[in-house]
Amino acid sequence: MAISVPNRGASATLPAGLERFNTAPAAVAESRLLECCGSTRWARRIVRHRPYPDLGALLAAADEAYYDLTPAQVSEAVACETPVGLWQPAGGRPDVRSAGFAARTAMQAAHAAYERQFGHAFVICLDDVHANDKLDHVLAAIRTRLGHDTERERAVTADELRRVVRGRLARRLADHPEWCP
Numbered sequence: 390m391a392i393s394v395p396n397r398g399a400s401a402t403l404p405a406g407l408e409r410f411n412t413a414p415a416a417v418a419e420s421r422l423l424e425c426c427g428s429t430r431w432a433r434r435i436v437r438h439r440p441y442p443d444l445g446a447l448l449a450a451a452d453e454a455y456y457d458l459t460p461a462q463v464s465e466a467v468a469c470e471t472p473v474g475l476w477q478p479a480g481g482r483p484d485v486r487s488a489g490f491a492a493r494t495a496m497q498a499a500h501a502a503y504e505r506q507f508g509h510a511f512v513i514c515l516d517d518v519h520a521n522d523k524l525d526h527v528l529a530a531i532r533t534r535l536g537h538d539t540e541r542e543r544a545v546t547a548d549e550l551r552r553v554v555r556g557r558l559a560r561r562l563a564d565h566p567e568w569c570p
Contacts, residue, residue, distance in 0.1 A: 406562035407447065411440035421568060425557040426550070427469025428462050431455055444562060448555055455551045463547045470510045470550065472500045492524055499531040506535060507542055514552035
């Protein structure tokens with residue numbers, strides 16, 4: 390399905406990150422998108438439908454493209470994910486010094502159990518969770534999701550990853566206009 394983007398005219402101003410994304414060479418834009426979501430098909434589709442008039446249109450297109458992925462393509466994207474932890478900020482690398490030993494141990498054990506059962510990293514979007522609640526939220530979610538059958542967990546994981554990808558994309562365009570040269 391084609392995504393049409395209305396022409397806003399020359400007078401409309403875009404955030405610097407979105408402007409740069411819209412005008413970047415296709416290969417560069419695709420590479421940057423693959424940092425947000427490991428699905429090649431998803432990234433190519435988003436690039437193919439540029440320019441986007443605003444961040445909302447881009448995020449809507451990102452969602453639509455994600456919903457159109459096959460289970461194998463979602464698995465491709467999930468395979469690029471690393472386990473999230475209490476000490477891992479959104480889009481960042483783990484800082485194990487900031488979490489206590491018991492928290493690290495509990496998180497590692499929960500992730501190991503999840504990966505043994507489902508064969509991939511536990512994916513959860515923590516964008517709307519207060520920092521003080523993240524450990525409890527993640528551990529409760531892992532416990533709940535360990536009770537899912539494979540099909541149910543595949544659907545939950547896909548939706549969580551879609552939310553993670555949406556947040557990554559929005560943050561990179563808003564907070565790092567240089568992200569797409």
